[in-house]
Each structure stands twice: as C-alpha cells, then as structure tokens.
Amino acid sequence: MTGQALPRARWRRLIGMGVFSLVMLVLLLALGVWQVHRWHYKDRIQQEIRAAQLRAPVPLGPKPSPYEKVALRGAWVSGKVAFYGDQIRNSPKGPLQGGQLIVPFRGEDGVVVLVDLGWVQGRAPHAVPLPEGKAVVSGYVQAPQKFGPFAPAPNLARMVFYKLDPAAIGAAFGFHRVAPFTLVAVGPKPVAGGPIPAPSLPLPPNNSEQYALTWFGLALVVVLEYIFYVRKVLLEPA
Template sequence: MPLNWRRLVAPGITAFVTFWLLIALGVWQLQRLKWKEGILAAIHQAEISAPIPLPEHPTPFEKVSIAGSWIPGKAALYGDEVHDSPNGPVPGGELIMPLRRPNGQVVLVDLGWVPQVLPVPRAEPPGLTEAVGYLHAPIAPGWFAGTDDPGQGLYYTFDPQKIGAGMGLTVAPYILISMGPKPPPGSMAPQPAQSLPTPPNNHYEYALTWFGFALVLIFEFIFFARKRLLDL
C-alpha cells in the first residue's frame, strides 16, 4: 500500500464506524416514531371514548372515572397562574378538592383553574357522584417555585401526599385532573382540562438529524482525504 494511502487507514476506520453508528441512531428513532404513533393513537381513542372505571394500575394516558362523595369544607389551591380577561389580568390557581371513594380511599381532584387567591370549596351536592379525567403523578417543585402555605391551603408543590396532609387526610399517590367542557366566559366555575396529555413526537426530526450527520460525515471525510493526499 502506498504511504500516502496508509495515512487514511485510521481516519477511514473511525469515519466508517461513526457513519454506521449515526445510521443506527437514525433507524432507532424511526422505530421510536412507530412506537410513539401507537401511543398517540391510543390517546386519541381514549379521548373519543367513554371513560373507563379507575383500573388497578392506571396510566396518565387513560380517561378514567372515579365514583365517590365530596368531603365538604376542604380545598386547596395549586399554583398562581394569571389569566387574561376583558377587565384585565385575573390571578388564580388550580382548585383541588378531595373525593372519598366507596372503599374509603380519598382521591384529590384538580377541578381546574379558578379566579381565587385563597381556596374556596365548591358547594358540591352530597351523595355519590362521578369525577372524570386523567391521573397525574407528583411533580417536583422548580427552583423558583413559591413556598407552600398549608395553613392557607396554598401550594406550589404538586404533591398529593403533601396537599392531603394539609387537609388532614391520607390520600392516593396521584391527583385526578378533571376533564369537561369549559364554563361560559366570566364564570367563576373551575376551568377543567380539555384533553388528555399528549407526549411530544419529534422522532422523525431526530431521525433526519442523525441521517443528516451521516451524510455530512461522508462529505467531510472526502474533503479531509483529498486534502491529506494533496498535502503530500
């Protein structure tokens, strides 16, 4: 082998391995694309279907129903989101109330955003009722989250155990995010969620990125090899 071509052996092997690694990453993203499309199809089907009774091992992508009775006089407010209105910005938060199931388990229900600065329980009718929505796991507070005030029922930590303890209750390890129609404009009623959570689906773009890197690598190696050979 001529000496000048020997100088390309090590870089060529490195480029060859890197090229197929990039191709493998692109193919992996295409496989994940198919997997994610299956999840999104299941979420869409759940949204257009009737809610299912709360299963033993629920997922956050199912629309479920929970039967129970509201525990009167208890409520909490999560967050401090400001909404716009014709009269200007309106402060408020997510109204959370406890629902006791027939088996005794208490589930916290996020009824939606309300224009309140302190939690005021809704006057729900007594007796057995049904809450529909999806389940949400606890969320760790961010660096700049406010300080929880259990005495006032104000929380910046989305933690059912902590919120439940502030109410003097032992609760399920998740919160039901209520789903339902939007109240009319100007209403003081909570604004429930309108859809199930949807995970992002960027795998096609990721696949194109990896394949693009592989293509760039080919041209870069051609220019590199040409320059090294011509420099001899």
Template sequence: MSPRARRILPAVLASIPVLAILLGLGTWQVRRLYWKTDLLAAIARAEAGPPVPLTDTPEPFSKVETSGRFRYDLEAILGVEVRGPVLGTRLVTPLEREGRPTVLVDRGWVPLERRGAAIARPEGPVSVTGYVSPPQDRDFFAATDDTAGRRFYTADPRAIGAALGLSAVMPDLLVALAPPGASPDALPQGAQTLPRPPNSHLGYAITWYGLAASLVGVLVAWSLRKDET
C-alpha cells in the first residue's frame, strides 16, 4: 500500500458510517416530505368536501359527523389558550352514542372566567361535525392533570374518559367545527378550519444532504492537502 493510501484510508473508513447516517437521515426526511404532502392534500380535500360518518377507526384529521347526546354533567376543560386579552381553555364534553363508544368532543374555546358568559348547551339528540384529532403523547414537560377538577393538559381521550368514569371512549378527540354563519361571539367558539400540520421536511432533507456533501468535500480537500505534504 502506498504512503498516500495509508494516510487517507483511516479517514475514509471513519467517514463511511457518518456519511451513511447523514444520507439515511436525508432520505428519511424525503420520505416524510412525501407523506406530509399527501396528508396536507387529503386534509384540503376533506375540508372542501362534505363530512363523512364517524367510524370506529377514522383517518386522522378527516372531517366527520356523528350524533348522540351530550353529557354536560361530565364537562371538562383542556389546556390553556389566550385569545386577545382573555385567558381561555377548550371545553370538552362527552357525546354518548347508542351502541357505540362515547366520543369526547372538543366543543371549542371558552373563557376561563365564565361569569355571565352564555355557553350553548343544546339538549336532546345533536349532530356534531368536526375533525378527528389523534391523541397526544404525554411527555416529560406536560403539566399534571387535575382529575378531580376536570382540568386536563394532554389531549388523551382514553385517559380523560377514565378520569370522568367513562368505560368505553374512542381514542381520538373530535374537534367540533363552528357551524356556517355562527356568530364569532358565540360560545364555545368552534374551530373554523381543519388543522394544517407544519411541513418542514424539505429543509431538514437539504440540511442532512448538505452535511453529507460537506463531509465529502472536507475529506477530499484534506486528502489533497495531505498528498501535497
């Protein structure tokens, strides 16, 4: 083996696994990019079209409708959200459906201080249109739920349902959409549109591929410089 090869070979061998990891991460982000692009297109189609009946295994972020009776005696609140100068939260109410699992419905935003606030609570059978929100994972930084006070900070319908004493609850949250023509002052304030998850995967892919290219460039430059000495 030539002296030049002996100088370069260790650096090449050390760079191969790093290069493979960088290329793998870039390729993974490209796949995520295509997946997220398809998901956003599906959400746009769902928003433009009519709602479909809620099934037991709905697609995430699909626009659906279902009917039942609200259990206002088991209302809970979820998270904290500021709108303008007003501190508020999300009002979550179980929707009981005959012969099917109960659905926890995020009916919309309400102020935390509700003195004098007229919150709509329709009686009898109701039909709810909304979108399917997958359950959140509880992480290390999540605030502790106040189950006795029915104040929750992680959107985990099964955990919330268990705390409310419900035995059969769908794992997804149904986020109610505001009816067409609803007053902006009506409470709860339902969602206006379907959510759009961020799509930053192209930037991540460029970053990982760019680091891979930089590694190759540095290795080539170092090899040439060593060859001149």
C-alpha cells in the first residue's frame, strides 16, 4: 500500500477499531489507577492495625472500630456458654472439629457483650474457668455476619449456632440488652484444652497491587493488538 491512497472502507475499519481500542484503553487505565489508590489506602490501614496491635487497648466506645484493640470492664456472666460455627483445624493427630466459644460479659453500663473466647474442640459448648467479680476483657469487635436463607438453623437445646448474630444468641441466653457486635478476645496461647484466642487484630489482605498490574497489563495488550490490527489492514492486498 506504500504510495497508494488507503481505501475508504479500510479507513472506516481502522477508525472504528481505533475508537473501540481507545475506549478500552481509557477504561483499563482508569481501573489500574483506581487499584493503585486502593493499594495505598489498604497499606495505610494495615500500618494503623500493626500500630494498634502494639499499643495498649483503648476503652470500648459506642462506635468501636474493628481495626483497634479495645478493652471492656465489667464481669463475666457465669453459667452461660454458646458454640458458634463448625470448623476443622489441623493438628499433629489429624483434623479436629470444633468452633468458637461464646460467653456473655456484662459491662459496667449493664449492656451485655458477647465475647468470643476462641476456638475449642468439640461439637457443643462447655464451661471454662472464668474469674469472678470485676474483670477486664480485651480484643477487637466483629460485626454480625450475614448468611443466606440456606444457613443451618441453630440448635437452641445445645446452644449451637451457625450464624454469628449477637441479637439471636443474646435472646437465647435470655438477655434483653445485648451489644450489636461480638468482642473477639485477643491473647496469648491458652493452657492445654482451653479456648484458642485470636493471636492478633485482623489484617485485611491487600492484593490491589496485583490487580493494578493486571489492568495496566491488559491496557498494554490493547495497544499492541491495535498496532497488529493496523499492520494487518495496511498489508492487505488491494
């Protein structure tokens, strides 16, 4: 085609594909830039969580953040335990079935907060030794988990639940004032046979860097594909 005018039909094909490629390029670059911003945002969140992990717990407020270590003063409510979930953990002896042990804790304001003491082996809750009188529990808050209509119904006779719903668990305990969240206890490894608490604050994953590279890589593919398309059109015989 050198030295010859390009047929109008081919111009239309090149312009049509060029417009489409430009739209895709702008969209992919926008997605890549958005993921870069999310990458830096999540990185700041992770840094704040790591810093909070090293600090002493702050008093539990009315609107606690799930990314800070909080402390609650009050007393344990004896004689009431519940079991949440059906989880399998690996051990040197093989897989072990268990769940999270939920115990009520009454704050100084009279509101009951359900505390997740950690994972225990078994299929139903069992009482664990707890201090009597005034106590302090620390950890992080966890919002109620939403499940679809096919989630198993709780076994109220055994106090086994498959939804982390503080209102439902609190009502099964017989409480009328229950905090709308669960306090997940954070602590060192327990004695043998006791609940295994969360080792640290939850650290959300940050995969935005990989996503950004993916979008930018696809943008480069669009550019290369259009170059190859133009070359193919120009080399077509008249």
